[in-house]
Amino acid sequence: MATNEPNAAFERLLRETGWTLRQCAQAVNRIGTERGTPKRYSAPSVHQWLSGSVPRADAQPLILEAFARRLGRPVTYAEVGFPAPESGTEAAPSGTVDGIIGLGRLDMDPSRRSVLGVALFSVALTVPEWPDVVGRMEAAQTGVRTRVGMSDVRTVTAMTEQLSSMDDQFGGRTARPLAAAFLVNTVAPFLRTDGPEDVRKAMMSAASDLCYLTGYMAVDEGLHGLAQRYYLKALELAGASEDHLTYCTTLRGMSVQAVDLGQGPIAMRLADAAAASSPQAGPRMRAFLAGQQAHAAAQVGDRRSALMYLQEAEVAMDKAESREKAFGSYDPAALNYHTSQVRFEMGDALGAVAAMQESDQLRHSVYRRTRVHKRTILAERQMAVGHLEAACQTWGLALDDYPLVHSGRVDERMVGMFRLIRPHTRNHDAQALYQRARTVVRPELVPA
Template sequence: MQTPKTPNRQLTEWLARTGLSNAELARRVKSAAQQAGHPQVLPDATAVRRWLSGNNPRRPVPGILADVISDALGYRVTSYELGLGDSPAEDRSLLYNRDWLVTVATVADLGRADVDRRRFLAAAPFAAVAATGPSRDWLLNVLDQEPEPGPRVRLEDVTAVKNMFGAFQKMDIFQGGGSGRLLLAQYMNIHVYPLLGRSQPDDVRRALCEAAAEQTYLLGWMAYDSGEHGTAQRYLIQSLRLAEESQNAPLGAHVLAGMADQATLLGHPDEGLRLAQSGRQGLRGTSAAALADLWALEARAHAALGDKTAATRAVAQSEAAAETIDHEREPEWALFIDGAYLHGEHAMTLRDTGDHAGAAEHARLSIDHARQQQRARRGALSQAALASAHLQRRDLEQAHAAGLRTIALAGQVKSSRALEAVADLGRRMEPFGKSRLVADFAERARVLTAAA
């Protein structure tokens, strides 16, 4: 005789908090599964009743359930909290854990899963609500910290890690996120993450956490640039926790800038706005470069939300902060926050507000800086912004010329963002109908995508 299953009271209680019916939960799980590339997941109300009665669904359903219920509640809930077994690596890495040893284990698991190219991680979705708790906890803890006087610790082992960061950051800037990421993850797994769990003096620990946070952020940024947004989000959240442990407020604010950029890009500008503002509040004026970046990303979010006045004001604030940047006094991770980057971001903001003249001006400035530095990815993004500005004033010939330059530059780097800029430009050309220029651009874009 079979032993009767124990009802899943945890899942029952969490479902009650959402106010969703069994049928509605099934519908949302099915929709989320389709978006995440799991067409075989087709639950109905009967399936939900079985889960509530104690039948544990197979993967990837527990993770999808956690995402759906988290979205309904507005904060992160794990599959473990839903009574669906141990929280897997992709679920744990979305959490900002106060326990330091849990954080160390989580980031190490994440790095190993990335190096092994485990399927569950590559398919992990972006969860907009997952950033709410981490950004809040980071801000509250940073505001309680008192910065220590004196120079930062420069110990030999930490210096070696920081030197590696510089090499990998250049690889990302000049070759795109698809170049070197797995090599960096392997380096972190072997040489850096194992050091975090060892007993160390406080000054060594803070310096090491700072170096690890920088590298973990870079892993997240590389994954973001490769279009692996679920992986990127998990690295960024763990980087934020490491940054807090290092007591480096500008670095934490920089991580929030990356999270804001990702949220806005993926269609959550309200979340992107909140993350950028949290970063500014925690920054406390200690890095002009980080401040300029956060204002630029706040402007992008305002533009996506349709608030032209706020977007224009934020661009002006970013430009004012940029005028005070002294890169000799800024950390190495801030070196990319320069004319090529900031003018490029402003170009896209003004494009989205309909200011095609302003967008074209900033795009050209960004393109000039990027050309001098041989930064193909940034050049591609800004050429696409310039082409879009031309389209807004109905100049298809100039748009086509800038579009071809976008394609040429995008082909020089391994970057899904550069490819998406090409695809976005193709969509913006569609209203011009069957023009030979539109057809020519579409064919060249097709060849680029096929080669990529």
């Protein structure tokens, strides 16, 4: 589709970025690759857009996100001179409960999964601060039920725990549609039902936990923009219920998402915001926050801060473990994972491998999805330091559990495994792994 007039709005934005036509095309291609839909745009493509040609619908969100990342602020379709997207591709409604229903319905319907892919991770996302969300929530809108009670809160909490356990065992692709359906059909009506103030706050806190978990599961499937939208709803609900713990946990989760995508500066800001929002954290929570600060600091090249935060996490973990062993929260396995990440970012590949091995040995057996995912990372790093046979063994352990795990992140690592092993198939261990993987990994991921 083309117009008769040059796109002056696009030209203004391009001039603001300081990019050449080639640099603009490269930025769009990078985001397409990040999303899993690689593009091959070039300078002539950008020239066509400047001349009034409207890019394909699937490319437009990539272009908006490229501009947003470069300029550090959101960019709209109108601002770039593109027509508004069709109904169903816009962001969720602004109201907290309406937003949850909009996200959940989209997530429940397999026929609309392509719409979810439009939502990209954005470094220009506006994250509300605690004073901006505390105590705020739209008025109750009474539905079929007339009152909400603590038994309803316990239902939401128990269901969230069950969904979290399913995610740990089977991955986000299995559990997230169930979480979305529960949010839409049960939790949203509870949030719109009147009740005593303490019960209303407890319900919003429980809903915040569930939104955070659903966002985390969206990250596991690689739907990063969708995850951000769930995370924002979690922040709104945490503020409305004055739940500082979930607010901090959500900010940290957003930092984890950012650092895993290589967005170090935004990861650092989010990790620092989480720590600043939890001034009275106990030792385990402090370790939980400081470990993430250490990883983010290492990724942005701040070696001194990374080591300082890592030491702080280690001291806090020692205090926490001396008081009680906490199953299901930040533990020594998680701390060793952060140690590995810090060492890797600072160029100590052997140290990173050693810490990741320690993490694997300490991890509780119920965390199957995490075990498979982290073992694939360990195998990649063993390959990087020349330990081919050890890497093959580690990938083999990951394959033992793989058929039971439905995770976009794990699938992505398995694709990487084939690419890394293929040049070494003259080695007996590598050949055996390659052949076994071809029979175990999902057929659509196996190379021809």
